[in-house]
Amino acid sequence: MKLDKIPETMLITLWAKAEEHHYNPPFLVDKKAEEMLPLIDYDFSKFSRSKFSQAGVCLRASLIDKETQTFLSIHPDAVVIQLGAGLDARYERLGCPEVTHWYELDLPEVIQLRKDFFQENDKRSFIALSLFDMEWVEQIKAHNKPILILIEGVLMYFDPEEVKAFFLSLCQRLPKATVLFDMLAYSLVGHAKNHDSLSTMDKKQRPEFKWSERDSHTLEQWHPALHVEREYFMSDYNQGRYPFIFRMLYKIPYFYKRFNQRVVVLGISN
Numbered sequence: 181m182k183l184d185k186i187p188e189t190m191l192i193t194l195w196a197k198a199e200e201h202h203y204n205p206p207f208l209v210d211k212k213a214e215e216m217l218p219l220i221d222y223d224f225s226k227f228s229r230s231k232f233s234q235a236g237v238c239l240r241a242s243l244i245d246k247e248t249q250t251f252l253s254i255h256p257d258a259v260v261i262q263l264g265a266g267l268d269a270r271y272e273r274l275g276c277p278e279v280t281h282w283y284e285l286d287l288p289e290v291i292q293l294r295k296d297f298f299q300e301n302d303k304r305s306f307i308a309l310s311l312f313d314m315e316w317v318e319q320i321k322a323h324n325k326p327i328l329i330l331i332e333g334v335l336m337y338f339d340p341e342e343v344k345a346f347f348l349s350l351c352q353r354l355p356k357a358t359v360l361f362d363m364l365a366y367s368l369v370g371h372a373k374n375h376d377s378l379s380t381m382d383k384k385q386r387p388e389f390k391w392s393e394r395d396s397h398t399l400e401q402w403h404p405a406l407h408v409e410r411e412y413f414m415s416d417y418n419q420g421r422y423p424f425i426f427r428m429l430y431k432i433p434y435f436y437k438r439f440n441q442r443v444v445v446l447g448i449s450n
């Protein structure tokens with residue numbers, strides 16, 4: 181199957197999670213990614229030098245796993261939706277949680293591939309739709325339960341206006357929800373070609389990094405319902421896995437703020 185630009189990036193995150201078993205202690209254990217990787221006809225060897233991305237993807241996923249677990253411990257009856265799920269196996273990593281419902285949404289070509297590896301059940305469904313097609317909101321709202329929206333490795337590929345309109349649309353449609361997402365290092369906007377894993381992709385196939393904010397609190401100015409509840413600067417949790425030069429540079433406040441990827445817990449409360 182030929183994948184479009186942004187969908188192809190899900191193979192980077194899949195590769196990163198499958199590789200993580202080489203590290204002790206690992207950021208996460210993802211048996212499903214390890215199983216899937218050899219079954220996909222793609223030259224993953226080109227990522228072998230993308231050590232920074234590999235650690236970053238797994239650290240990001242592990243922070244989002246932990247935040248999801250925290251949310252589910254408070255709201256065991258939640259409805260969870262992963263937007264741009266790709267081939268991510270969070271549902272399996274978290275032991276198939278007994279929530280009200282767990283949804284995974286991605287573009288139709290990706291959901292088609294996803295169905296080769298994952299199974300739906302009475303509490304887990306796939307949605308073949310663009311995240312900007314807000315039909316999915318009505319589906320999750322209909323359960324009338326606490327809502328958790330996960331968006332990982334996705335928003336950075338869209339124009340700032342599209343991202344802002346997306347959050348405003350959520351505020352208009354949802355009285356209350358929690359959105360857990362990552363924000364690209366601000367200084368990487370416009371520099372996909374310098375990124376250690378995206379730079380290995382064919383130039384015509386490589387998507388650009390388009391969105392990040394220097395300060396996540398900017399989102400609070402977009403709509404009064406938006407509140408940053410927590411934010412993780414990922415370098416704080418890297419356990420010595422980031423390259424030495426970056427670990428040194430992160431000690432400088434200017435660099436720390438602009439070159440750090442972040443995981444943000446955003447509340448919507450109307």
Ligand SMILES: C[S@@+](CC[C@H](N)C(=O)[O-])C[C@H]1O[C@@H](n2cnc3c(N)ncnc32)[C@H](O)[C@@H]1O
Pocket residue numbers: 186187188189190191193194263264265266267268285286287290309310311312331332333334
């Ligand atoms: C870097 S991958 C991340 C996959 C997954 N979240 C993970 O962390 O492994 C980006 C994902 O965004 C998806 N995507 C791109 N445009 C999308 C859209 N308009 N609506 C929903 N998903 C989209 C791609 O198909 C791909 O699966």
